[in-house]
Structures are given as C-alpha cells and as structure tokens.
Amino acid sequence: MRVKRLLDFLDASPVNFLAAQNIATELEKAGYRKLDPREPIGIVKAGDKLYVTKNDSSVYAFHIGRQPMAEAGFRMICAHCDSPTFRIKPNAEMLCEGGIVKLNTEVYGGPIMSTWFDRPLTIAGRVIVRGQDALNPQTLLLHVKRPLLQISNLAIHFNRQVNDGVKLSKQKDMLPILGIINDELEKGNLLMNIICSELSIKPEQVLDFDLYLADATPACTFGVHDEFLSSGRLDDLSMCFAGLEAMIDTDTTDATKVLAIFDNEETGSQTKQGAGSPFLAMMLQRIALAQSGSAEAWYQAIERAFMISADNAHAWHPNYSEKYDPTNHPVLGGGPVIKFNAAQKYASDAASAAVFAEICRQADVPCQRFVNHSDVAGGSTLGNILASSIPLRGVDMGNAILAMHSCRETGSVADHLYTVKAFTQFFK
Ligand SMILES: [Zn+2]
Incomplete structure (x- = not known):
C-alpha cells in the first residue's frame, strides 16, 4: 500500500513543480493550512499545521509543537524535488x-x-x-x-x-x-x-x-519478489515522499516538526527556492517570534533543533565493486544510509550520526554507512548548504539506489518502508 502510494506520487510528479503541488495537496488533505508569506504570520498555536510554498517549486510544512520552538526546538526533514x-x-x-x-x-x-x-x-x-x-x-x-x-x-x-x-x-x-x-x-x-x-x-x-x-513510462516494482523500484526521479522524490508520509502520520509532539522540500539541488541550491536561500530560516524565525515575542527565541530554537537531510545514496553495484569503498558500501535493502565525508560535503559527524542510528534502532530499522572510495570525488547535497545559513546539528542520509541520475533509477522497496518508519520515529 505504502509502495503503491510512492509509485503513484512518482508518476504524478514528472518535474519539480508537479511534485511541489502534489506535496501541498497531501498536506492540505491532512489539515495543513497554506500561509501567505506576504501577510503577518499572526497567532501560532500548539497543534497548528501550516505550510508555505516558494516559486511553486519548494514547499515547507510546519506542525507546531506543544512547546514553543525556543524551548523544545524543531525537528526537520529536508529533501529536494528537482531531478536532472x-x-x-x-x-x-x-x-x-x-x-x-x-x-x-x-x-x-x-x-x-x-x-x-x-x-x-x-x-x-x-x-x-x-x-x-x-x-x-x-x-x-x-x-x-x-x-x-x-x-x-x-x-x-x-x-x-x-x-x-x-x-x-x-x-x-x-x-x-x-x-x-x-x-x-x-x-x-x-x-x-x-x-x-x-x-x-x-x-x-x-x-x-x-x-x-x-x-513517460510509469514507475514500477521488479525482481523475483518485487523487491526493487524502477523509476525516474527516485533521487530525491522517494525521500520527499518518505518525509511527507512521516509528517502526515504523526500527531502533535512537544517539538515543532518541519518538512522542507527544496528545489534546485541539482544545480547547486543557490536560488530563492533552493537550500541556499534564507527563505526557510526567515519563515522559522517568524514562527519563533510569533510564539515567544522575542528575537532570542529563534537563536534558542536553532540550538535545540535537529535536521535530517535526506538525499539518496549510492548502492553497491554488483558489476562495479571496484568503485566503492572497501568497507563501507551500502546495499539495496539494507536500510537507510548515513553519509560521511572528511571534507564535510555531508553534514554528518559522529555525534549527529549517532542520533540517527539510535532513532533507527528505536524504530527497529537497520542502517548502513556510506563513505566514498577515496579516489572517487562523489557528490554533495543539501545538509551542508543549509547548515551554512542555519547552524543546525544534523545528519546527511538517504536510501541507497543504483544508477543515480539515470532517466530510470533502481531502488529498494524494503528501504522505502524502513525509511518511512525511521522518519516517523524521529517525528514521534
Ligand atoms: Zn539528490
């Protein structure tokens, strides 16, 4: 059922604009109210469900916690809705x-x-x-x-x-x-x-x-046990959708929950609707101020927050084992992947990885670790770009896929289910 929902979302979201609209529609169905950023935020109450869009191609959802952000921080999952x-x-x-x-x-x-x-x-x-x-x-x-x-x-x-x-x-x-x-x-x-x-x-x-x-070919599952996913744009719509499922499935908690779906990750994130934009920080700041009436609130909220930057990782490819790190090569179906990079292209460090690994353990979900083969440059993602504008504690992770940036990528059904479970645990 969850997998069918993912496949339907992938088919209905051929590009960023459609993905953003479909996410907004799901949020509306779950009781989220659209904010107009041109208007004052107004009174923000515990349990409020709000969202805002930018450029029709990025979406930010906020489920306000029982405690103000200054006291309980916020928990954020971010992903991107654009693809090559x-x-x-x-x-x-x-x-x-x-x-x-x-x-x-x-x-x-x-x-x-x-x-x-x-x-x-x-x-x-x-x-x-x-x-x-x-x-x-x-x-x-x-x-x-x-x-x-x-x-x-x-x-x-x-x-x-x-x-x-x-x-x-x-x-x-x-x-x-x-x-x-x-x-x-x-x-x-x-x-x-x-x-x-x-x-x-x-x-x-x-x-x-x-x-x-x-x-134009619909997404599908394949394999003897239907264990694989075949679709365009798994990077990163599968992570967007896992975050959305967790956001919608969880009740009000002490901490405010945030789902941030950015555009333009594939071209470097430096647009008003990308992870390099101050827009999300401004919206969070406005909410913190509305709750507490003090500019201090925002800075307190940052220090209490945690971010999961969710972007797909590389799965071990059976035909090209020489391209992978000898001891850290995640496999399809092995659970969500924590990404590390010594040059800090990923936000993960031991302290933030430990948080995510513990969330996975609580959710009874296996997790894996990815590091590049040292002679391979690898890619970058959202986490470190966002952390440079909002100094958040956070981890870079994602589900392992094959053929990243192919018109048709290969993922794992089990990994999708695992990640929805882990994200739901994070938001609980
Ligand atoms: Zn990506």
Whole structure:
C-alpha cells in the first residue's frame, strides 16, 4: 500500500513543480493550512499545521509543537524535488526535412544522457499566462499524460563504435522529436498548440513557460519478489515522499516538526527556492517570534533543533565493486544510509550520526554507512548548504539506489518502508 502510494506520487510528479503541488495537496488533505508569506504570520498555536510554498517549486510544512520552538526546538526533514532533465528552450521548434519538428533543449543538472535515448518522453512544468497586471501573471501547471516525444539514437550501422563508449553533444545528440506538421498553420506552433489544448487557453494568453522533458513510462516494482523500484526521479522524490508520509502520520509532539522540500539541488541550491536561500530560516524565525515575542527565541530554537537531510545514496553495484569503498558500501535493502565525508560535503559527524542510528534502532530499522572510495570525488547535497545559513546539528542520509541520475533509477522497496518508519520515529 505504502509502495503503491510512492509509485503513484512518482508518476504524478514528472518535474519539480508537479511534485511541489502534489506535496501541498497531501498536506492540505491532512489539515495543513497554506500561509501567505506576504501577510503577518499572526497567532501560532500548539497543534497548528501550516505550510508555505516558494516559486511553486519548494514547499515547507510546519506542525507546531506543544512547546514553543525556543524551548523544545524543531525537528526537520529536508529533501529536494528537482531531478536532472532537459529544459525546453525559448523558440524551441526546429523544422527539419519531411516536416519533422524537433525541440531545442538544454541540460538541467547532471543526467546520464544516454539513458534518455529511445524511450517515450513527455513534457511537464509550468506555463505563465497573462494575469490582472504585469507584475502578477498567473501560473498554470502542465503535465501531458501521454508519450509525446523521443530522443532517438543513431543506428549502429552509422556508428560501429557505439558500444565502445560515445561522447554525446548536449546540443546535437539530445534533441527530441515532437511530431510531423500536417499543414502550414502548424509551422512553428506545434508546441504552443499542445500547451493550449492541454490547458484550454489561447496562444495570446501565454507569456512564457518553464517546461521540461520527463520519462513517460510509469514507475514500477521488479525482481523475483518485487523487491526493487524502477523509476525516474527516485533521487530525491522517494525521500520527499518518505518525509511527507512521516509528517502526515504523526500527531502533535512537544517539538515543532518541519518538512522542507527544496528545489534546485541539482544545480547547486543557490536560488530563492533552493537550500541556499534564507527563505526557510526567515519563515522559522517568524514562527519563533510569533510564539515567544522575542528575537532570542529563534537563536534558542536553532540550538535545540535537529535536521535530517535526506538525499539518496549510492548502492553497491554488483558489476562495479571496484568503485566503492572497501568497507563501507551500502546495499539495496539494507536500510537507510548515513553519509560521511572528511571534507564535510555531508553534514554528518559522529555525534549527529549517532542520533540517527539510535532513532533507527528505536524504530527497529537497520542502517548502513556510506563513505566514498577515496579516489572517487562523489557528490554533495543539501545538509551542508543549509547548515551554512542555519547552524543546525544534523545528519546527511538517504536510501541507497543504483544508477543515480539515470532517466530510470533502481531502488529498494524494503528501504522505502524502513525509511518511512525511521522518519516517523524521529517525528514521534
Ligand atoms: Zn539528490
């Protein structure tokens, strides 16, 4: 049941904007009230359930504790809702021989580009339409729920070395084909026609868009025992959803609970809706001030808080064991993974890892530890970026997956269930 919910969430969330909206919808169903950050926070009471969004692509939920944040701190789970993909450029249509139209795109984040070939893709994102005045246009979300495009490979007969490794050009090799125009009127309007018919609007209303490519094949489980997950965007939507499940499933406690879903992790987090933004800190600060009436409250709250920065980790790959640390290589199904890095690309240290490991023990969940092979650079994540603006105690963790940043990643069903249990324990 939990796994079916995850798969449905993955399918309904082809890009950041849709993920943020789906998370907000689940929060609303669970009794969370949307805050307008332009208005005063007002009175904040124990048990209040609040959320706020930024740029339609990040979501922050607050379940106010029985005690003020200054006294009991807050417990936060953060994750990110963006994933590597291709962004559709302005003036994207390129008319080719035979009336074939391909789309001009640019890369978002760091996808494994070859995995995007030869599979049905679709388009999703947001469309900005004319509103009451120039400064306040209207936003409509778009998710075309059918196969719409494909990035086709070159036949092996034209490139006999294709299986020896191919260098791919983002500008030449990765452009998807969208259709064949039937009449003159479609020329240059193919994409706009789709947008307008999907959203029931007229072309003259459309001011601009943030649209991306997405895998059109539904997420699924596989394996003899259905033990694996196969989906795009497990990094990091699986962690977003585990955090959401825990947030919704737990009652009011002494400490305030926070779920922070950031955008733009894949491009470095330095946007107003990313983990490098002061927005979350400002919202928490406003809540602490509303509760206690003193600026001191926020600084006290920070010192009593704990953060779990949840972003997927690398699972041991049976075909490439040489890429992994000899003694710390988490496996699929082995439970959530605590990530360590001597250069502090991860927020974890012995003190914060101990907290998370103990939470796992209390929840009867196994946990694993990940460190890079010392000759491999590895990636970074949210925890240390957030800690540089809010000096929080916290741990970097995530579920182990294979083929991170593939159009189709592989995860573990058991790990998802374990992590929801551990997060629920953390919020109890
Ligand atoms: Zn990630």
